[in-house]
Amino acid sequence: MLGGRDRLEQGMSEDRGAGGRGGQRRRAVEKTDQISKSLRRVYGDVASEPLPDDLLKLLEKLEGVDVPTRPKGASDE
Amino acid sequence: MTPPAQFKAELISLLPSLRAFAHSLSGQAARADDLVQDTVVKALSNAGQFEPGTNMRAWLFTILRNQYYSLLRKQRREVEDVEGQHALRLATRPAQDDSVDLEDFKRALQQLPPDQREVLILIGASGCSYEEAAGICNCAVGTIKSRANRARKRLSDILGLKPEEVDLSAPAAARRAARSTAW
Numbered sequence: 001m002l003g004g005r006d007r008l009e010q011g012m013s014e015d016r017g018a019g020g021r022g023g024q025r026r027r028a029v030e031k032t033d034q035i036s037k038s039l040r041r042v043y044g045d046v047a048s049e050p051l052p053d054d055l056l057k058l059l060e061k062l063e064g065v066d067v068p069t070r071p072k073g074a075s076d077e
Numbered sequence: 078m079t080p081p082a083q084f085k086a087e088l089i090s091l092l093p094s095l096r097a098f099a100h101s102l103s104g105q106a107a108r109a110d111d112l113v114q115d116t117v118v119k120a121l122s123n124a125g126q127f128e129p130g131t132n133m134r135a136w137l138f139t140i141l142r143n144q145y146y147s148l149l150r151k152q153r154r155e156v157e158d159v160e161g162q163h164a165l166r167l168a169t170r171p172a173q174d175d176s177v178d179l180e181d182f183k184r185a186l187q188q189l190p191p192d193q194r195e196v197l198i199l200i201g202a203s204g205c206s207y208e209e210a211a212g213i214c215n216c217a218v219g220t221i222k223s224r225a226n227r228a229r230k231r232l233s234d235i236l237g238l239k240p241e242e243v244d245l246s247a248p249a250a251a252r253r254a255a256r257s258t259a260w
Contacts, residue, residue: 035232036201038182039101043202047097052110055096055117059089062121 084124087133088117094203095137101198102145104187112148116141135205138213142195149191177236185235193228200225 099109119140127136186194199210211218
């Protein structure tokens with residue numbers, strides 16, 4: 001039978017153990033979370049592709065187009 | 078650099094992210110590039126409405142998203158697969174294989190309702206904060222969080238992922254990772 005102090009220490013040890021395992025599990029999950037990994041790959045693959053010709057041609061056409069931008073801090077009034 | 082030149086330069090620098098968002102949202106390369114082109118034209122013709130110094134990425138994503146939804150409405154062709162029939166055609170993962178096939182993942186992503194898919198892409202891949210995503214999707218931050226959780230749960234069901242492979246609290250970690258890759 002455990003005394004009060006022993007029970008307390010055992011509890012702390014279990015807490016540490018659970019926390020440690022929980023922490024390890026959290027790290028493992030974050031590391032291997034398949035959805036996050038796949039999402040970043042799907043997005044990143046497209047983002048790192050060169051721009052398609054159609055879009056480059058459009059940008060060339062727009063090169064000479066005047067863009068009516070608003071001065072910084074200007075309001076609609 | 079003059080304001081118009083600065084506007085164009087920032088717009089051009091955001092095109093890769095815009096394309097990635099459009100591709101993930103629509104699931105079709107041709108449609109995605111049309112969406113990006115329409116967004117660029119619309120952004121330039123409405124450049125006067127953009128306030129310099131504010132978040133151009135969120136502004137462009139909002140334009141693209143609106144274009145996408147109006148296209149969906151016009152075509153009356155929702156890509157949503159409520160019955161999950163398409164999911165049944167997905168390849169099952171071989172035993173011991175801990176990676177998700179990317180093509181299977183893309184197909185699964187397209188099975189999500191558009192409102193869940195867009196949130197997952199914004200939060201999980203493009204590195205948007207919940208607040209930015211709420212602004213882009215024109216809804217409350219709480220709605221964004223619950224859509225992200227439902228989307229992850231649904232994806233994991235479609236893909237047959239084990240619980241230990243999915244962290245439903247992962248959007249925060251995903252945002253950190255997405256921000257560290259500068260798209």
